[in-house]
Amino acid sequence: MATASSELFIYKGVDKRGNKVTGEVASQSSTMAKAQLLKQGIRANAVRRKPKPRFGGGKKKIKPMDIALFTRQMATMMKAGVPLVQSFDIVAGGAENKALAELILSIKEDVAAGGGFAASLRKHPKYFDDLFCNLVESGEQSGALETMLDRIATYKEKTEQLKAKIKKALTYPIAVVVVAIVVTGILLVKVVPQFAETFSSFGAELPAFTLFVLNLSELAQKYWLIILIALVLFFLGFGKLKEKSKTFRNLVDRYSLKIPVVGDILYQSIIARFGRTLSTTFAAGVPLIDALESVAGATGNTIYEKAVLQVREEVSTGTQLNVAISHTKVFPAMLIQMTTIGEESGALDDMLDKVASYYEEAVDNLVDSLTSLLEPMIMAVLGILVGGLMVAMYLPIFQIGQVI
Secondary structure, eight states: OOOTTOEEEEEEEEOTTSOEEEEEEEESSHHHHHHHHHHTTOEEEEEEEOOOOGGGGGOOOOOHHHHHHHHHHHHHHHHTTOOHHHHHHHHHHHOSOHHHHHHHHHHHHHHHTTOOHHHHHTTOTTTSOHHHHHHHHHHHHHTOHHHHHHHHHHHHHHHHHHHHHHHHHHHHHHHHHHHHHHHHHHIIIIIHHHHHHHHTTTOSOOOHHHHHHHHHHHHHHHHHHHHHHHHHHHHHHHHHHHHHOHHHHHHHHHHHTTSTTHHHHHHHHHHHHHHHHHHHHHHTTOOHHHHHHHHHHHSOOHHHHHHHHHHHHHHHTTOOHHHHHHHHSOSOHHHHHHHHHHHHHTOHHHHHHHHHHHHHHHHHHHHHHHHHHHHHHHHHHHHHHHHHHHHHHHHHHHHHHHHO
């Protein structure tokens, strides 16, 4: 069984049909690797530890989208009638990310040794959360693992696409603001001092705006390192404080929803995640109470996490889902209406899926609108910052030209 201390071994051998086979296996020693292969019907002639590539071998980090792709490929393999263990080999063999291939092979070894698929996934909580493992376990118990994997793959793909849209909305303006700050800092530290030396020989009183920029430049030259360290500590401290302090996290989550345009994008994405997660879990046969517990953690916002837990508590006492959702007063009327229709028609998962699709499309449109809106605003900010510094430096020269 593969553990955290397992290593990859390369083997050559013969299978039950007498065919020569080669491959990789994760194990703790070559002896254990041979024993594992023998259980799979492979008589290994040669087993050697896989050499570790120099300089890290360019091994990439496993991203959530890699897990989504792995799930989709496993669903496709199983739908085609390929046995589970063999599916792992095929998917791992085609994985471009070596770290992902090692993870898949490690899971395969656990499953081949008699462990369940969900139990094997639970050994890697960094990549497979409780929701993922619970859905796989539900698929195993119902005998419809391939269908469940297909649903999980769709859920992961939609979720990651939604996250990518939000990152797209936030990354662009942040990147431009950072560039603007860097350019302004370089001008204040390197360019403005050159003008200051020239102005010192004028012997005339400088404009107030120019004096302000020169004083700002002096501060930047003296304390640029302190300012840089302070900024780094601020952002690191912000992240740590949000991680450690529940009160601070609540404040950030609450006020982030009030930011113009960006807050609307975050709100729409929360509703989309709520609908998508609840639809997937409910369709998988997970009891509503348990499904709502998984949904609470998937919202990504403490305000809505509390609201979903409140809904769960009310539903557990016999309240209808749509009524419990309306009591929170944080969910849109459309979601409540669609939930009501879903409960009455017995098609709650379909209605929630439609809600999720609607809000995912709304996020997409908002991101496009935000990008179009921000481009002229960012150009204006850059123009004011850089142009303002240049005007401040050339004002004294213009004044001297007028005097002459």
